[in-house]
Amino acid sequence: KAGVTQTPRYLIKTRGQQVTLSCSPISGHRSVSWYQQTPGQGLQFLFEYFSETQRNKGNFPGRFSGRQFSNSRSEMNVSTLELGDSALYLCASSLAASGRRETQYFGPGTRLLVL
Amino acid sequence: AQSVTQLDSHVSVSEGTPVLLRCNYSSSYSPSLFWYVQHPNKGLQLLLKYTSAATLVKGINGFEAEFKKSETSFHLTKPSAHMSDAAEYFCVVSDRNAGNMLTFGGGTRLMVKP
Numbered sequence: 375k376a377g378v379t380q381t382p383r384y385l386i387k388t389r390g391q392q393v394t395l396s397c398s399p400i401s402g403h404r405s406v407s408w409y410q411q412t413p414g415q416g417l418q419f420l421f422e423y424f425s426e427t428q429r430n431k432g433n434f435p436g437r438f439s440g441r442q443f444s445n446s447r448s449e450m451n452v453s454t455l456e457l458g459d460s461a462l463y464l465c466a467s468s469l470a471a472s473g474r475r476e477t478q479y480f481g482p483g484t485r486l487l488v489l
Numbered sequence: 490a491q492s493v494t495q496l497d498s499h500v501s502v503s504e505g506t507p508v509l510l511r512c513n514y515s516s517s518y519s520p521s522l523f524w525y526v527q528h529p530n531k532g533l534q535l536l537l538k539y540t541s542a543a544t545l546v547k548g549i550n551g552f553e554a555e556f557k558k559s560e561t562s563f564h565l566t567k568p569s570a571h572m573s574d575a576a577e578y579f580c581v582v583s584d585r586n587a588g589n590m591l592t593f594g595g596g597t598r599l600m601v602k603p
Contacts, residue, residue: 378532405589417579417593430590464532468589478591480525480533 375401378467378481386487392453395484399446399467405429406448407478408440411462420463423448452486460488491516491582493594501600508552508567510597512580515561522563523581523591524554533579539563550574575601 379398387393399406407430408420419432423442440450446467452459462485466478496511514520521540525533537548544556554565563580580594 407589407591409591409593416595419590419592422589424589432590466533466591476589477523477535477538478589479535482532 378465378479380463380465380481380484382484383482384485384487386489387455388489389455389457391455392451393455393486394449394451395463395465395486397448397450397465397467397481399448399465400479403467403469403479404446405468405470405476405478406442406446407466407468408448408450409464409466410434411464411483412458412460417464420450455488457488460486462486491520491584491592493580493582493592495578495580495594495597497597498595499598499600501602502570503602504572505569508565508570508574508599510565510578510580510599512563512565512594513561514563514580514582516582516584518584518586520582520584522554522556523583524548524552524563524565525579525581526576527579527596528576536565536578570599570601572601572603575599 381396405424407422411417422430426442437453442448462483464483465481468476468478470476492515494513523538524536537546539546539556547553552567577596577598581591
């Protein structure tokens with residue numbers, strides 16, 4: 375079974391631009407979560423989607439948004455990019471709904487550099 | 490609220506010697522606990538997880554961890570380090586009220602000397 379895939383793998387943007395990252399979960403998985411990894415803040419939870427609904431949200435500004443499609447694929451969008459948004463963005467998928475604490479499987483990440 | 494503290498940011502061992510990576514957690518409810526490993530420029534791979542069954546959990550690649558509620562600890566061990574174990578390790582907690590939200594520790598970078 376194919377793992378979690380993320381596209382693109384690398385991205386360079388300039389301040390003020392916006393970016394869209396994509397995540398395809400493992401087949402059959404309906405929950406998709408997003409995390410930001412930076413050297414200073416470590417790994418932080420952004421949001422979780424299940425059945426096209428946002429189920430949980432971390433402590434990030436409204437510039438960070440996401441959505442999930444009927445096939446469980448998810449996108450996250452960051453508008454008005456800032457230098458501090460440079461990070462590795464990781465997507466994770468799991469089988470069940472929030473609350474059951476299923477194992478989450480991570481993709482390889484998208485490395486975003488904001489200049 | 491849930492939180493995780495990894496007590497060592499860097500651990501260095503010689504190949505063939507035991508590995509101990511320390512983790513303490515805080516959780517309002519019965520937690521699930523995980524250890525993930527991240528090799529350079531790679532995503533996170535699950536090593537093992539505890540979800541209120543046996544307190545001694547065996548994972549992949551010879552790693553194991555013991556859940557100690559009285560000490561709120563979940564330390565990761567391996568009897569004999571291999572060069573390929575060099576990576577960053579994350580202790581992770583998720584409690585009943587957090588849904589699928591994972592809270593990560595700061596990570597421990599494991600270095601293995603030949």
